[in-house]
Amino acid sequence: MNFQLRKQYILQTLEQHGSVEVAAVAGHLRTTPITIRRDLALLADQGLVVRTHGGAVRPNMARHPIAFITKATAQGPQKEYICQLAARHIAEGDTIFIDCGSTTFPLCALIRHLKIRVVTNSLPVLFELAGSAVQVVMAGGEVDAKRRATHGAVATEHLRRYAVDKAFVGVDGVSLRRGLSANSEKEASIFLAVAASAGHVYLLCDSSKLERDQYFQFAPLSAVGTLVTDKQAPAELLAQHRDAGLAVLS
Amino acid sequence: MNFQLRKQYILQTLEQHGSVEVAAVAGHLRTTPITIRRDLALLADQGLVVRTHGGAVRPNMARHPIAFITKATAQGPQKEYICQLAARHIAEGDTIFIDCGSTTFPLCALIRHLKIRVVTNSLPVLFELAGSAVQVVMAGGEVDAKRRATHGAVATEHLRRYAVDKAFVGVDGVSLRRGLSANSEKEASIFLAVAASAGHVYLLCDSSKLERDQYFQFAPLSAVGTLVTDKQAPAELLAQHRDAGLAVLS
DNA sequence: ACATAAAAGAACAAATAAGAACAAAAACGA
DNA sequence: TCGTTTTTGTTCTTATTTGTTCTTTTATGT
Structure with missing residues (x-):
């Protein structure tokens, strides 16, 4: 279980539920809270999540990538x-x-x-x-x-x-x-x-x-x-x- | 067991599971971790995989949009x-x-x-x-x-x-x-x-x-x-x- | 506002993986 | 076959990640 996989899980859960809890993630991924907290700190640095006490929430600000995806054209x-x-x-x-x-x-x-x-x-x-x-x-x-x-x-x-x-x-x-x-x-x-x-x-x-x-x-x-x-x-x-x-x- | 065959196995596993582990691949292919690491390094150079510690993940899994939001700070x-x-x-x-x-x-x-x-x-x-x-x-x-x-x-x-x-x-x-x-x-x-x-x-x-x-x-x-x-x-x-x-x- | 419990953070230690350098083995061409 | 090149494995060192312990901070109820 490496960082990339935890990141996947965290971001996915965040996308679905809007929030995650450190303890819940740590339990689910069979690791310790400190590891998850470090992960969340990294993701927060990149603006992918917003930290809360005990977990993280989705950045409420509209995610701009959506505006900049290429339009799927016929070609x-x-x-x-x-x-x-x-x-x-x-x-x-x-x-x-x-x-x-x-x-x-x-x-x-x-x-x-x-x-x-x-x-x-x-x-x-x-x-x-x-x-x-x-x-x-x-x-x-x-x-x-x-x-x-x-x-x-x-x-x-x-x-x-x-x-x-x-x-x-x-x-x-x-x-x-x-x-x-x-x-x-x-x-x-x-x-x-x-x-x-x-x-x-x-x-x-x-x-x-x-x-x-x-x-x-x-x-x-x-x-x-x-x-x-x-x-x-x-x-x-x-x-x-x-x-x-x-x-x-x- | 040459590089091409290992590459096939690695990419196929990656496609199916989204991630691979060096030790697991080495065990499965009856070779040593260093060989697999060298393979992964080569594949990573071509952008076919993204290295993690202990393994690799699919490129599109590792790719994350840089969210252009301000990180919520204390102030x-x-x-x-x-x-x-x-x-x-x-x-x-x-x-x-x-x-x-x-x-x-x-x-x-x-x-x-x-x-x-x-x-x-x-x-x-x-x-x-x-x-x-x-x-x-x-x-x-x-x-x-x-x-x-x-x-x-x-x-x-x-x-x-x-x-x-x-x-x-x-x-x-x-x-x-x-x-x-x-x-x-x-x-x-x-x-x-x-x-x-x-x-x-x-x-x-x-x-x-x-x-x-x-x-x-x-x-x-x-x-x-x-x-x-x-x-x-x-x-x-x-x-x-x-x-x-x-x-x-x- | 204060006390309390939970969580976060810092610092350190242990485990695991990666990398470098060199040796051995296999593949290849003459 | 021999020498050369390429690939693979071994050993040792370095770097990264994870977990533990302890202190500090934050949230919440009274």
Whole structure:
């Protein structure tokens, strides 16, 4: 019976009943009160529980993770797959950029344990990676609550100053002829700031976005180093991307 | 019995039970604990398991969201009171700075509905106010997971560029003779950056911190415009602060 | 407000596990 | 087959966790 398992039990009980008692937990887990108290102290340090005399209660403040979970999209599994491909290109010691958006977000789970530095403007990424092995650098600037990211002049200027080894970005649309496009100028300016000084740009893009233009076109295809997409992407199209000079993973 | 087979067994057991123990696996596979520990170390490197003492657990079991709530401290009610006093000085249209720390955090709940701009380096403040009526500006920079805030050269430089109307800051210690002090240079440099261009500095400080010096002294009392504290503060001491030129709320 | 019982905390001791360094065994290629 | 490389085991040291004892703090009833 180690700490992780006790923690599981405590948090689970807390979730169900709203409170736990030291003596009850100690009895149930066949250990002593001091051990449980130490556990609760640790969990309280992380804000996961609030100590009371004789036990602990659930933090009444709304748990914010709920607000920041990725919306389950139709392309959920594809995005996970794409991120798995991309994650293989991340090595210990790297400094990488992770874009905001649902396509790049699953990367977080795959790199939590790596000793790398992650630069991001995404609030969910920040939240997911804060407290992990990863050193997070947040781009400062105005917070766009809808996109859950920082944007604006300060953010782009801030990002321009970081020369990341690898940038993992998403877009709203890509096409061979018109390059990268987005629904918002904000996204575009973030991309341009990052891409300018990134060693290599990985475009994470599920197949539904291929050959689909959005209204704001902001960069040629050549700004991208590697296109990472899923198995549904037509082989012929991928070959054309390779001809255009991109590396392609799928 | 090679590594691949042990790995299969370990991951399978992990999938079924959520956790494994070194001794149990070693016994079952007729090998020694050190071998299993080496296996687990390898698997942990790949993020497939999370080590515990005596075994390992599934990664998703160990992963816990960092709850961005303030830990309930002994001075909880005092801090709420202090923030209520401070909130009366915030008017629609203001641009204010909110410091990281448990003293200033309760301010968020009191200003959610106001049309103001909040500049902050605090992650809890960011998450509390994201999506509210408030326009949030986050200071960019390295994320300090322990303090749940951004810090560092970039953050201070970023903050220096905002001229906020009012800055609401906390400190670890204040005294008449030695001024403001902190436990960390990080906190200090944030204060100095903000205070330099703030219209008015409100120091939120519960009475337990009055006349208590911390090791790093970083600013004179005159850097503060208004001291906001609680009812427990000795009247005589507050009078002395007034003599020193500060406005005092309690 | 005071007394009392329960719980928390500090300090120390014991048990258990992890890690380092080196030796032995097995696998592999020439 | 021999030498080399990789894997596994042994021994010893170090670190972590847990439990015990005692003191201090906190909650609750009178």
